[in-house]
Amino acid sequence: QKEVEQDPGPLSVPEGAIVSLNCTYSNSAFQYFMWYRQYSRKGPELLMYTYSSGNKEDGRFTAQVDKSSKYISLFIRDSQPSDSATYLCAMTWGAQKLVFGQGTRLTINP
Amino acid sequence: DTEVTQTPKHLVMGMTNKKSLKCEQHMGHRAMYWYKQKAKKPPELMFVYSYEKLSINESVPSRFSPECPNSSLLNLHLHALQPEDSALYLCASSQTPGLAVNNEQFFGPGTRLTVL
Numbered sequence: 001q002k003e004v005e006q007d008p009g010p011l012s013v014p015e016g017a018i019v020s021l022n023c024t025y026s027n028s029a030f031q032y033f034m035w036y037r038q039y040s041r042k043g044p045e046l047l048m049y050t051y052s053s054g055n056k057e058d059g060r061f062t063a064q065v066d067k068s069s070k071y072i073s074l075f076i077r078d079s080q081p082s083d084s085a086t087y088l089c090a091m092t093w094g095a096q097k098l099v100f101g102q103g104t105r106l107t108i109n110p
Numbered sequence: 111d112t113e114v115t116q117t118p119k120h121l122v123m124g125m126t127n128k129k130s131l132k133c134e135q136h137m138g139h140r141a142m143y144w145y146k147q148k149a150k151k152p153p154e155l156m157f158v159y160s161y162e163k164l165s166i167n168e169s170v171p172s173r174f175s176p177e178c179p180n181s182s183l184l185n186l187h188l189h190a191l192q193p194e195d196s197a198l199y200l201c202a203s204s205q206t207p208g209l210a211v212n213n214e215q216f217f218g219p220g221t222r223l224t225v226l
Contacts, residue, residue, distance in 0.1 A: 008150075034214060043114075043200050043217040044153065088152055096141060096166060096207060098215065100152035 003027050006089055006101025015110050019076040023089035023101045026070065030091040030099075033065050035074045038086045038103070047087075048074065079108045113137075114218035116201050122224045125191060131221045133184040133201030141207040142184040143215065144176060145200040153200055153217075159184060160207030191225045198222050 006023045013019055021035075032051055036044035048063035050056045056063045062075040072091070076083055089101040114135045123129050133142065140161050145153035158166035159178040173195075175187040184201055202215040 036217075041198075041220075041222065043116075043198075043219045046214050046216060049214045090152075096143070096158050096160070096204075097155055098153075103150075103152055 001026060003099050004089065004091060004101045007104055008102045010105040010107060012107045012109060013079060015079060015081060015108055017079050017108075019079050019083070019106060019108075021074040021076075021087050021089075021104050021106070023072050023091075024070055025072075025091060025099075027093070027099075028067075028070065029093040031094060032092050033063070033072050034090040034098070035061075035063055036088040036090060037083075038088060040085075044088060081108045081110050084108050114201055114203055114216055116199075116218040116221050118221060119219070120222045120224075122226065123188065123191065124226050125193070127191075128187070128189045130188065131186040131199055131201075131223075133186075133218055134182055135203040135216075135218075136182055137203065137205075137216070138181075139203035139205050139216075140181060141204045142178065143202040143204075144184070144186050145202065145217075147198040147200055147220070157186075158207075165207065188223075191223075193225050196223055196225045 004025045035048040038044045053065045053067045060077045064073040084107045086103040088103045090098040117132045142159045144156040147153045156170045157176045162178045177185040198220040200220045201218040204215045205213045
């Protein structure tokens with residue numbers, strides 16, 4: 001079993017829809033949770049960074065962490081074609097090594 | 111300036127060549143990282159430098175040799191690579207070694223390496 005599980009997709013939704021991306025994990029020591037967006041042939045761009053449980057909102061993006069269920073989510077409201085990318089969850093217990101999910105390929109159709 | 115830069119953007123090399131990848135950041139970050147990313151896979155950590163000293167080597171073959179000349183620069187020296195080493199090589203940096211709140215890793219755009 002992988003430490004972090006993420007459905008690779010692909011996921012295709014119409015423009016304006018609410019997108020829900022999720023990761024589950026098995027290591028209860030994880031405390032820091034990140035979502036990265038990666039466009040094709042580019043480096044990952046940090047979208048959201050959260051510590052422990054709870055919600056964090058930044059514009060159209062909301063990150064949720066449920067440590068009791070070992071489950072994290074990223075919601076994208078009013079999705080745009082420019083949101084089409086691969087979304088990677090990543091997490092760590094506080095060391096320098098990030099553990100990544102497989103990434104979900106998302107396409108927003110105009 | 112919240113940017114990590116990497117050069118070159120693309121590199122094609124033969125198995126007998128010696129080449130170097132370069133990474134630079136001017137954010138005052140004291141931790142720098144090399145990752146390798148294959149197509150449709152997540153980044154894999156290779157090396158971590160903390161305060162210009164190598165702190166993590168993820169059992170990377172010796173044909174990859176990292177170097178941190180100063181707090182802003184990180185190099186990856188390549189020698190006698192194999193075709194399976196072809197990948198996107200990503201550099202990242204974070205404020206201080208070890209993670210605490212607001213100590214996230216920022217990635218550069220990567221160098222796309224092809225080994226013939």
